Amino acid sequence: METRKLTTEEINRLIQQGCVAANWQNINVVPGFKTDHIHNVRFSGEVQLGTFNGTFQLQGGLTLHAGLNRVTLHNCTIGNDTFIENIPGYIANYDIGDHCFIQDTDRIVTNGHSAFGNGTLVSVLNETGGREVPIFNELSAHLAYILALYRHSPALTERLKDLIARYVENVSSDRGSIGNHVHITSAGSICNVAIGDHAVIEGASRLENGSINSNAAAPAYIGCNVMAEDFIMASGATLTDGAALVRCFIGQACHLGHLFSAHDSLFFSNCQGENGEACAVFAGPYTVTMHKSSLLIAGMFSFLNAGSGSNQSNHLYKLGPIHQGIVERGSKTTSDSYILWPAKIGAFSLIMGRHVSHPDTSNLPFSYLIEQTNQTYLVPAVNLRSVGTIRDAQKWPKRDKRTDPKRLDYINFNLLSPYTIQKMLAGTEILQTLQRVSGETSAEYAYQSARIRSGSLKKGIQYYSMAINKFLGNSIIKRLENLTFHSNEDIRRRLRPDTDQGKGEWVDLSGLIAPQCEIAKLIARIESGEITSVSQINDTFCHLHTDYYHLEWTWAWEVMQRWYGISLDTVTAADIIRIVDTWKDAVVSLDRLLYEDAKKEFSMTARTSFGADGDREQKEIDFEQVRGAFENNPFVETVKRHIEDKTALGNELIARLQPIA
Numbered sequence: 001m002e003t004r005k006l007t008t009e010e011i012n013r014l015i016q017q018g019c020v021a022a023n024w025q026n027i028n029v030v031p032g033f034k035t036d037h038i039h040n041v042r043f044s045g046e047v048q049l050g051t052f053n054g055t056f057q058l059q060g061g062l063t064l065h066a067g068l069n070r071v072t073l074h075n076c077t078i079g080n081d082t083f084i085e086n087i088p089g090y091i092a093n094y095d096i097g098d099h100c101f102i103q104d105t106d107r108i109v110t111n112g113h114s115a116f117g118n119g120t121l122v123s124v125l126n127e128t129g130g131r132e133v134p135i136f137n138e139l140s141a142h143l144a145y146i147l148a149l150y151r152h153s154p155a156l157t158e159r160l161k162d163l164i165a166r167y168v169e170n171v172s173s174d175r176g177s178i179g180n181h182v183h184i185t186s187a188g189s190i191c192n193v194a195i196g197d198h199a200v201i202e203g204a205s206r207l208e209n210g211s212i213n214s215n216a217a218a219p220a221y222i223g224c225n226v227m228a229e230d231f232i233m234a235s236g237a238t239l240t241d242g243a244a245l246v247r248c249f250i251g252q253a254c255h256l257g258h259l260f261s262a263h264d265s266l267f268f269s270n271c272q273g274e275n276g277e278a279c280a281v282f283a284g285p286y287t288v289t290m291h292k293s294s295l296l297i298a299g300m301f302s303f304l305n306a307g308s309g310s311n312q313s314n315h316l317y318k319l320g321p322i323h324q325g326i327v328e329r330g331s332k333t334t335s336d337s338y339i340l341w342p343a344k345i346g347a348f349s350l351i352m353g354r355h356v357s358h359p360d361t362s363n364l365p366f367s368y369l370i371e372q373t374n375q376t377y378l379v380p381a382v383n384l385r386s387v388g389t390i391r392d393a394q395k396w397p398k399r400d401k402r403t404d405p406k407r408l409d410y411i412n413f414n415l416l417s418p419y420t421i422q423k424m425l426a427g428t429e430i431l432q433t434l435q436r437v438s439g440e441t442s443a444e445y446a447y448q449s450a451r452i453r454s455g456s457l458k459k460g461i462q463y464y465s466m467a468i469n470k471f472l473g474n475s476i477i478k479r480l481e482n483l484t485f486h487s488n489e490d491i492r493r494r495l496r497p498d499t500d501q502g503k504g505e506w507v508d509l510s511g512l513i514a515p516q517c518e519i520a521k522l523i524a525r526i527e528s529g530e531i532t533s534v535s536q537i538n539d540t541f542c543h544l545h546t547d548y549y550h551l552e553w554t555w556a557w558e559v560m561q562r563w564y565g566i567s568l569d570t571v572t573a574a575d576i577i578r579i580v581d582t583w584k585d586a587v588v589s590l591d592r593l594l595y596e597d598a599k600k601e602f603s604m605t606a607r608t609s610f611g612a613d614g615d616r617e618q619k620e621i622d623f624e625q626v627r628g629a630f631e632n633n634p635f636v637e638t639v640k641r642h643i644e645d646k647t648a649l650g651n652e653l654i655a656r657l658q659p660i661a
Contacts (some may be wrong), residue, residue, distance in 0.1 A: 003048060010035050019043065030080070036325045037067025041442060042090075054081030056101055056412065079180065089189075097180035097197070105187040108600070110176035116194040117210040119168035120230040123264045124148055124249050125298055125316065125324040127280045133266060134164045135232045135249040137171065137213055138534050141268035141284050141302075141510035142541050144249075146523070148282060148300075155527050163526075163534055169216065171211075177327075179214070196235070197218065203237075204228075218404035235404040243273075252408055253283075253401035258575040259292075266301075268510065269409040270401060276306075280314070280321075285374060285411050286396055286508035299325045299342055302510050303396065309336040316340075327477045329508055330415075345369065346427075347420055347508075348383050357449035363426040364460070366467075369450070372615040378450040380427060380460030384467050385593035389415070408538075410545035412513040416471040418506040418555040419513045424464040425559070431461050466586040472563060472584020475556035476576065477653055478549075487660060488572045495557060501547075504552030515551055519550035573657040584650040 006014075011024045013035045021027060032051045052066040066081045077099035084091070089107030120124070122130040131148045133139075148158055171194075177340075179197035184190070187204045199214035201207070203224035210231040214220035218236035222228075225242040233239070235251045240257035248254065251268035262278035269285045276294035284302025291308035298314035298321065310333040315321040325341040327333075330348035339345070340356040346365040353371025359378075361367055366383035369376055383389045393415040400411075434445040435457060445452045452460075474493075485491050487544075497614035505516045522540050525531045531540075533572035544551070561567055566575050 002028055005029075008547060011392060014038060014041075015529070037065050037069075039068070040070045041068045042072040042474060044072065047073050047075070048077040049097070050078055050080035050082065054080065054099065054169050055081055060373070075175070082596070089387045093174060094176045094178055096178040097182065099180055099186075100182045102178075103184075105184050106189050106578070108176075108178075108184070108190045108193075109527050110174065110192055112192075113172060114176070114192040114209065115168045115172040116176070116192060117230055117232045118126055119490065120166065120209070120232075120247055122266060124266055124280055125300060127264065127298065127321045131324075132248075133160065134161060134168075134245075135266070135535075136164055136167055137211055137232060137234075138167065138408065138538065139232065139249055139543060140511045141251070141266075143534070143537055144266055144282070145284075145510045146519075150523070153523065153527070156523050159526050159529070162405050163532070163537075167534055181216070182214075201432075215404060218402065221340060223257070232398050235406075236402055236410060252404060269407075269411060270399065270434055274501065275352055282510070285397075285409055298323065299327060300510075301327050302508075303330040304393070305332045305392070307333050307335040307337060310334075311337070312339045312341055314341045326362075328365070329511075330389070332388075344359075348389055348415070350383055350386075359450050360448050360550045361450065363423050363430060364447075365420055365423045365427065365464075367460075375449040377456075378447060378452050379453065379456045380431060381463035381467070382423075382456070382459070384590065386464045387594055388596055409511050410541050411511040414513070416474070416503075417513050418552055419508050420514075420560075421468055421559070422506060424468055428461055428464045428468075429462075430458050433462075463590075466590050468563065468584050469586035470590060472560050472581060473586065473650075474555060476560065476579060477486070477583070477649060479553060480653060480656075484656065485573070485660060491573060491576065491657075491660075492571060495571065497554040497557055498550055502551035503558055504555075506555065509541075512541055512545055513548065515555070517543055573661040575660055579659055580653055581652045584647055587646045587650075588643055591639050591646075595639050 006024055008029050011243065017035065017038060018040040019038060024181040025045055026046050028048045028052050033049060034052065037052045045060060047496045054066045056064045058064060064083055066083045071084050074090055074092040076091055077095040079096055081098055081099065082100040084094060084102045086104045087107065091108045093110035094108055117134040120135050122135055123129050124133050125131045125148060131151065133144050133147045147157070150156055176192065176194055178195045179199065181198045184193055184201045187201050188206050190207045193207045196212055196214035198216050198219040199212050200219060201222045204226040204649055206227045206599040208229045210228055210233065212233045213222050213235050215235050220233055220235060221238045223240035226239045227455055228239065228245045230247045231245055231250065232251040236253040237250045238251065238255045238257070242259045244254045244261040246263040248262050249266045251271065253269055254271045256267065256273045258274040260273040261276060262273065263286060265281040265283060266274065267283045267287070269469045271283045271287045272290065273416045274290045275292040276289050279297040281296045286303045287301045288304065289306040293309040294306050295311050296306060297312050304327060314323045316323060321489040324343040325339060325343045326343040328347040331345055332350050334350065334352045337351045338354040339351065340358065343355065343358050344360045344362045345351060346361040346363065346367055348366045349369060349371045351359060352491050355369060355376045357376055359369065361369065361378060364380045366381050368379035368382050370379065393413065397413050430447065435448060438445050443454055445457055480494060483494060484549045500513050501518060503517070506513060507516045507519060509519065519617060531537060564579055572645045
């Protein structure tokens with residue numbers, strides 16, 4: 001923008017208004033500049049000033065005019081219609097945008113050459129080092145997963161560090177930036193912090209070496225008494241009420257507050273942390289910990305709900321805090337649960353009690369881990385019939401608070417996917433092998449460091465089979481929907497996958513579910529130097545997420561042929577009808593189990609605390625007034641509709657295939 005020097009008249013007027021300058025010739029102003037609203041300002045170094053014509057409407061009806069009052073500016077650019085007042089210290093080496101409001105803040109300074117938190121090494125999972133993740137503005141959960149866990153490939157790690165270092169160099173500067181429409185009030189020291197558009201900082205105690213990547217679509221907010229050092233804060237994130245963070249990445253729409261403290265931790269999209277503590281934690285999307293007595297340490301989580309008093313230990317009092325644990329997506333820890341790392345817990349598991357024998361249940365998802373007499377008991381697959389599991393799966397998409405159109409994390413919310421079904425297939429084989437080797441008459445079976453009771457094992461096989469049939473049936477019905485077939489050959493053409501991509505094992509890269517072979521291709525491209533920027537990596541994650549259902553069908557059809565004993569060359573309409581009938585039985589059976597599980601919430605035991613001073617009749621009335629009747633419960637109604645809708649969907653496909661069966 002074109003600028004000019006101050007006129008002699010403007011300099012004299014500013015002096016009359018209490019302003020001083022080391023050298024008035026070092027001050028440049030834009031066309032339209034007026035001195036009317038500049039009072040008691042000390043100018044130092046090179047300073048550029050915009051116009052001051054706008055006003056700010058504050059709570060309670062107070063109107064303040066844009067301008068400068070009681071502030072020292074050193075090497076600063078001030079945008080148009082900005083208000084700065086009462087800065088006891090000074091503002092140095094900052095470019096401040098338009099329409100900003102800065103008041104009662106101790107100091108805002110860029111000191112030396114800074115990367116504003118970018119490139120900070122976070123010692124995630126292992127406190128002593130070895131899995132450091134360099135955080136930066138564009139970090140995704142999926143890239144962090146590879147950086148932290150794929151240490152078996154040193155060439156990959158070094159190449160990624162080089163790409164990130166190049167990014168860090170590009171965003172480094174000896175001048176900080178404050179975007180447009182930023183509000184900063186009653187804050188303490190802000191040092192080496194880059195602040196994006198529309199950010200709000202109210203009462204923060206100390207912010208040092210960080211980036212607040214706010215924007216108009218997803219403003220970031222920092223509230224009272226927050227202390228953050230060496231941090232990156234993504235768009236739409238919130239830090240409030242005394243949160244204390246050191247060497248942390250705070251992802252999009254995360255909320256950390258109520259005295260929550262964390263160091264060397266990564267929090268990705270929609271995480272929520274209050275009251276408790278996190279140390280060396282990889283918190284994938286939707287990791288939630290809300291209680292004062294909860295400590296998450298040296299663990300990898302996603303879609304986690306941590307109960308009060310949840311705790312882990314990464315120290316065996318030998319070589320230090322070097323142990324780590326993985327709790328796969330969708331798991332829950334109950335109150336006062338404890339896990340001694342190392343351990344690996346399967347997806348969608350429920351952890352109750354203390355577990356000190358280092359279990360690995362990764363191939364037995366949807367299980368309960370229960371402590372009895374200091375022993376871990378495993379109840380496989382039982383979470384498939386839990387109302388809580390289904391409710392969680394339904395609520396996660398609804399609780400996505402990200403409003404930024406540019407999303408860092410690509411999140412797959414599917415409860416049943418190639419990732420979980422492949423584990424159920426492996427789990428079924430494990431349970432059947434245990435039964436065959438130890439004998440069907442055994443009362444208990446030993447697996448890893450856990451015990452499985454005979455009845456639990458048999459039901460586990462049954463529940464896994466139901467879920468596998470449900471997933472495969474869903475896939476084939478989706479593949480054949482809204483189409484008319486005149487022959488078995490028509491059906492075979494439609495069943496043929498569109499791509500060979502998707503075969504083999506799938507992985508969950510902290511929210512992104514994708515074929516492992518495709519991740520291997522990405523890694524090869526990184527190692528070879530074909531990929532030259534972080535944005536190319538994120539684009540690959542985006543494509544894998546967008547193509548998920550095409551890739552899923554390739555995998556599902558491959559599994560379906562083995563599971564049902566069919567092949568593409570010989571499959572007929574009669575085979576499809578058989579699969580759909582099996583699918584209907586599985587869906588209805590699982591829904592009925594959910595229905596019965598929901599009914600427990602309306603039992604007489606559940607009514608114990610109702611009708612405090614009345615008889616049984618008053619207790620029942622009180623219960624129904626608060627909780628409603630069972631049959632009218634929204635979830636129960638959803639289950640009943642689901643049974644009807646899925647039955648009708650299966651019958652419709654069967655009717656289309658009957659003429660050629």
